[in-house]
Amino acid sequence: MQLTTSMWTRPRALFVGPAGTSPVLACRPSYLSPAAWLALQAAALWPHGAWMARRVQDGSDEPLGLAAVAALLLLLAARAHTLRVSPHTGWLAAGAALTVAANAALWMAPPLACATLAAFALACALMAWLPARGPRAPLAALVVLALPLIASLQYYGGFPLRVVTAQLSAWALQFAGFAAERSGTAMLVEGRLVVVDAPCSGVQMAWMAWFCACVVAALTVRRDGEFLRRLPAVGALVLLGNVLRNTVLVALESRPQGLDASVHEAIGLAALAGVCAAVIVVMKGVRHERLA
Amino acid sequence: MRRVRGPVFPLLRHPLAPLSRTGRVVVCVLFALWAFAITVAWSPAFADDAQAAPPEGPYFHVAGDPSVDRLPLKSTRVDARIAGVIADVTVTQHYRNEGQRPIEARYVFPGSTRAAVHAMQVRLAGRVLDAKIEEKQRARIRHDAARREGKTSALLEQERPNVFQMNVANILPGDDIQVELHYTELVAPTEGRYEFVFPTVVGPRYHRPSTAGGSSSFPATPHLKEGEASPSGFEMTVRFASPLPVGELRSPSHGIEVSAEGTPQAEVTVNDSVRNNRDFILQYRLAGERTATGLTLFKGEAADGSGENFFLAVVEPPKAIAPAQISPREYVFVVDISGSMHGYPLDTAKVLLRNLIGHLRPTDTFNVMLFSGSSQMLNPTPVAATRANIDRAIATIDQQRGGGSTEIVPALKRIAALPKAGDVSRSVIVVTDGYVTVENEVFQLVRRNLGNSNVFAFGIGTSVNRHLIEGIARAGQGEPFIVTKPEMAAAQAERLRKMIDAPVLTQLKARFDGLEVYDVEPAALSGLPDVLGGRPVLLYGKWRGQARGQLVLEGQAATGTHTDVVPVRAPDADAVALRHLWARSRIQQLSDQEALEGGSGQREAITALGLHYSLLTQYTSFIAIDQVVRTAEAAETVNQPLPLPQDVSNNAVGGEVGAAVPSTPEPAAWLSLLVVLGLVGAALSRRGVW
Numbered sequence: 011m012q013l014t015t016s017m018w019t020r021p022r023a024l025f026v027g028p029a030g031t032s033p034v035l036a037c038r039p040s041y042l043s044p045a046a047w048l049a050l051q052a053a054a055l056w057p058h059g060a061w062m063a064r065r066v067q068d069g070s071d072e073p074l075g076l077a078a079v080a081a082l083l084l085l086l087a088a089r090a091h092t093l094r095v096s097p098h099t100g101w102l103a104a105g106a107a108l109t110v111a112a113n114a115a116l117w118m119a120p121p122l123a124c125a126t127l128a129a130f131a132l133a134c135a136l137m138a139w140l141p142a143r144g145p146r147a148p149l150a151a152l153v154v155l156a157l158p159l160i161a162s163l164q165y166y167g168g169f170p171l172r173v174v175t176a177q178l179s180a181w182a183l184q185f186a187g188f189a190a191e192r193s194g195t196a197m198l199v200e201g202r203l204v205v206v207d208a209p210c211s212g213v214q215m216a217w218m219a220w221f222c223a224c225v226v227a228a229l230t231v232r233r234d235g236e237f238l239r240r241l242p243a244v245g246a247l248v249l250l251g252n253v254l255r256n257t258v259l260v261a262l263e264s265r266p267q268g269l270d271a272s273v274h275e276a277i278g279l280a281a282l283a284g285v286c287a288a289v290i291v292v293m294k295g296v297r298h299e300r301l302a
Numbered sequence: 303m304r305r306v307r308g309p310v311f312p313l314l315r316h317p318l319a320p321l322s323r324t325g326r327v328v329v330c331v332l333f334a335l336w337a338f339a340i341t342v343a344w345s346p347a348f349a350d351d352a353q354a355a356p357p358e359g360p361y362f363h364v365a366g367d368p369s370v371d372r373l374p375l376k377s378t379r380v381d382a383r384i385a386g387v388i389a390d391v392t393v394t395q396h397y398r399n400e401g402q403r404p405i406e407a408r409y410v411f412p413g414s415t416r417a418a419v420h421a422m423q424v425r426l427a428g429r430v431l432d433a434k435i436e437e438k439q440r441a442r443i444r445h446d447a448a449r450r451e452g453k454t455s456a457l458l459e460q461e462r463p464n465v466f467q468m469n470v471a472n473i474l475p476g477d478d479i480q481v482e483l484h485y486t487e488l489v490a491p492t493e494g495r496y497e498f499v500f501p502t503v504v505g506p507r508y509h510r511p512s513t514a515g516g517s518s519s520f521p522a523t524p525h526l527k528e529g530e531a532s533p534s535g536f537e538m539t540v541r542f543a544s545p546l547p548v549g550e551l552r553s554p555s556h557g558i559e560v561s562a563e564g565t566p567q568a569e570v571t572v573n574d575s576v577r578n579n580r581d582f583i584l585q586y587r588l589a590g591e592r593t594a595t596g597l598t599l600f601k602g603e604a605a606d607g608s609g610e611n612f613f614l615a616v617v618e619p620p621k622a623i624a625p626a627q628i629s630p631r632e633y634v635f636v637v638d639i640s641g642s643m644h645g646y647p648l649d650t651a652k653v654l655l656r657n658l659i660g661h662l663r664p665t666d667t668f669n670v671m672l673f674s675g676s677s678q679m680l681n682p683t684p685v686a687a688t689r690a691n692i693d694r695a696i697a698t699i700d701q702q703r704g705g706g707s708t709e710i711v712p713a714l715k716r717i718a719a720l721p722k723a724g725d726v727s728r729s730v731i732v733v734t735d736g737y738v739t740v741e742n743e744v745f746q747l748v749r750r751n752l753g754n755s756n757v758f759a760f761g762i763g764t765s766v767n768r769h770l771i772e773g774i775a776r777a778g779q780g781e782p783f784i785v786t787k788p789e790m791a792a793a794q795a796e797r798l799r800k801m802i803d804a805p806v807l808t809q810l811k812a813r814f815d816g817l818e819v820y821d822v823e824p825a826a827l828s829g830l831p832d833v834l835g836g837r838p839v840l841l842y843g844k845w846r847g848q849a850r851g852q853l854v855l856e857g858q859a860a861t862g863t864h865t866d867v868v869p870v871r872a873p874d875a876d877a878v879a880l881r882h883l884w885a886r887s888r889i890q891q892l893s894d895q896e897a898l899e900g901g902s903g904q905r906e907a908i909t910a911l912g913l914h915y916s917l918l919t920q921y922t923s924f925i926a927i928d929q930v931v932r933t934a935e936a937a938e939t940v941n942q943p944l945p946l947p948q949d950v951s952n953n954a955v956g957g958e959v960g961a962a963v964p965s966t967p968e969p970a971a972w973l974s975l976l977v978v979l980g981l982v983g984a985a986l987s988r989r990g991v992w
Contacts, residue, residue: 202676204965205965206966209965210968214968215968282974286978286981286982287985
């Protein structure tokens with residue numbers, strides 16, 4: 011008989027594995043725990059953390075990164091007992107190199123680029139400590155999602171997303187019998203101008219969907235490959251959901267009486283819920299199997 | 303094939319070995335990083351400020367370098383002298399540099415829409431420089447050259463018939479410079495009451511970026527925040543030299559002090575604490591309900607080089623009589639709900655619309671368009687003016703708060719495209735503060751596309767763009783109205799109703815018996831515009847030969863044919879202002895034609911008139927240059943900030959170009975996050991993950 015346990019369930023007994031497997035729960039070097047190691051690395055990257063904190067405080071970006079940090083800490087706490095006894099040397103070296111690079115870049119690169127390097131550095135450190143058999147990429151992706159990304163994504167990617175959204179919405183409305191045409195990122199529907207401006211691009215929906223995908227994958231999938239293979243589907247779902255949301259809202263906004271703000275909000279939340287539900291279904295496509 | 307192995311690194315092998323999985327990932331990451339680096343390198347975020355376009359439209363004033371005096375205009379003094387129907391106004395702007403560096407002061411200020419600016423003088427260090435009228439581009443080049451050479455120079459340009467820009471270059475620290483400009487305007491009576499208006503501030507004009515550099519170009523104006531008083535002083539005095547006693551003097555806009563009321567030499571001074579954030583309006587009557595109307599002649603002296611004689615006819619129409627039968631009409635109300643209308647102006651507009659819409663007859667039909675960045679019609683087609691429809695329209699208008707830009711041209715295009723029944727007369731009523739820079743496009747649109755309607759324009763606010771309001775009415779064969787506060791709304795609405803129901807004079811014709819006239823404005827004496835309200839008929843022109851004969855005006859009134867005979871009086875030697883008034887009227891007519899045609903087809907004719915009669919126009923400017931080189935240090939350009947007009951909110955400057963255009967933003971971030979966390983929690987708990 012063999013004792014089994016989930017990677018998310020703290021074992022009540024010592025792991026007794028088959029011959030040849032590494033002793034996951036064997037005693038760790040007591041001089042520095044993985045949490046302390048990760049905390050030290052985070053401390054080495056403090057300029058980037060301070061910059062992120064300022065971005066959160068000054069209102070220049072949505073403070074969604076805090077949610078990613080909270081989710082990451084919770085997931086790490088739940089998996090603390092599965093962390094490796096000794097870190098993977100290659101990932102650890104990569105993490106150290108990226109830490110140096112991130113700090114050196116402070117003199118020559120924009121703060122977001124430096125912070126992205128710092129996030130990669132921490133992600134590498136996580137990869138070094140997390141067991142190879144569990145999903146590591148979702149946790150590493152959460153580190154990246156903790157960055158103040160929304161404003162920058164809006165700036166660099168917002169315009170093409172808005173054009174695509176407006177064009178697809180125009181086609182959808184034409185198919186539904188509306189007189190709709192796109193001009194730049196604006197739409198003329200039944201003679202009324204409706205703009206698809208920065209807050210309509212779907213960037214926030216994309217962040218939510220990726221966040222949802224990371225959390226669900228971290229809890230359900232077995233390997234990183236499964237998670238990574240499903241990521242393109244998440245992107246497609248976001249685009250589809252945003253086009254649908256935009257189409258419905260534009261159709262309702264083009265009426266003479268416009269649309270009440272609360273109904274507007276409700277439609278947006280319903281579209282987001284639909285997209286995230288689909289993301290959960292996609293990410294849980296492979297049912298989590300308990301460790302054998 | 304023999305495998306050639308590189309000495310150190312696998313990439314040096316030939317042929318290359320297929321990439322491992324790790325290698326493929328590394329290549330993908332490198333490509334992604336390269337793409338990111340390229341994107342960032344070409345990003346406009348790194349654009350040099352030097353490449354940035356100059357500001358357009360209104361913006362808020364920033365104090366900046368303390369060594370530079372950013373508020374060089376210390377005061378403005380206005381002296382108006384009104385004799386009969388002609389006002390001679392002298393405006394003195396007082397500039398002083400209290401900073402430590404030389405400056406060029408740039409000040410955008412308003413004027414009356416009828417002002418004929420004919421002279422400018424600069425007083426500097428005890429010297430008086432008389433400005434000369436020059437072609438606009440040439441004057442600008444001379445001014446720029448003088449500024450570079452370190453000479454003090456003053457340049458006065460016209461941006462709109464009622465907006466001017468003064469540039470005074472090289473005001474050295476401690477300098478005290480006074481710039482005087484002189485203009486003449488006609489003060490014609492309406493229903494026996496005279497109204498003299500002196501605008502004191504230019505409202506923040508919404509400028510659509512795509513029209514930059516075109517006919518709608520307008521100087522960027524810095525504004526103080528709502529509630530901040532203008533740092534410069536303002537004094538105003540009006541003196542009468544009337545042939546009749548002046549009475550019933552009152553100002554709906556300012557507190558005034560009146561002396562010698564009831565005599566021909568009455569005098570008015572403004573004594574309000576805050577004076578220069580709204581139009582100064584002075585209303586008065588002449589004794590015995592009489593008006594200083596008739597036919598005035600001026601005989602030019604050969605000595606002054608002109609040798610031309612001018613006349614001005616001001617003929618009051620008969621009283622309007624309501625006809626027994628009033629045919630039903632269709633009304634389309636076009637209401638500006640942009641940011642500049644936010645607050646008090648929109649509240650005033652609501653009261654006006656309650657009066658206008660609330661008193662429609664049940665046989666009338668109406669529709670309402672609300673516009674800012676976008677526009678919306680209340681009903682797909684005009685609806686009958688039933689109580690239910692009226693109440694619904696008023697309720698919708700009452701819900702508006704005002705916000706966003708002022709896209710008046712697309713709104714009027716939409717009105718022009720509305721289908722119209724052939725047997726129904728349509729009146730389009732535009733309600734706006736007129737804070738836009740596209741006046742010519744609007745006039746062109748109204749003249750070309752709304753020819754089958756009468757267009758009436760209501761200017762709302764304390765400092766309305768009267769050029770737009772009067773121009774819309776002129777192009778649409780309607781009348782302009784100004785409503786500065788809600789208490790005036792009922793009376794102005796009643797005036798419009800009377801005007802639409804009973805035009806005073808139609809099929810109006812004029813002829814001169816015994817007096818040889820030429821270059822008459824308006825040119826078509828046999829087809830003069832209808833007289834809709836109590837405004838007088840105005841005719842400007844030149845004459846030659848003997849001053850004798852009479853003017854005969856004939857038109858159809860409600861009571862039948864109406865004839866007015868005005869005898870020719872002896873020439874008035876003091877009426878020299880008629881030269882400028884005639885030229886101003888001709889320039890306005892040419893400008894209207896140019897606006898209709900588009901482009902600058904009348905440039906030569908207007909320039910010639912401006913240079914010959916020494917008038918400021920869109921193609922001629924006044925310039926005065928001191929010949930003394932006074933500094934070698936480059937002057938810092940300083941834009942004098944303007945206060946926001948009274949009751950206009952910061953929303954008028956906010957630059958929220960598309961704020962009132964509907965859009966489809968995503969829901970609030972925290973709500974979205976709650977939804978996502980809830981979904982994840984519910985899904986995972988059902989699957990027993992935790």
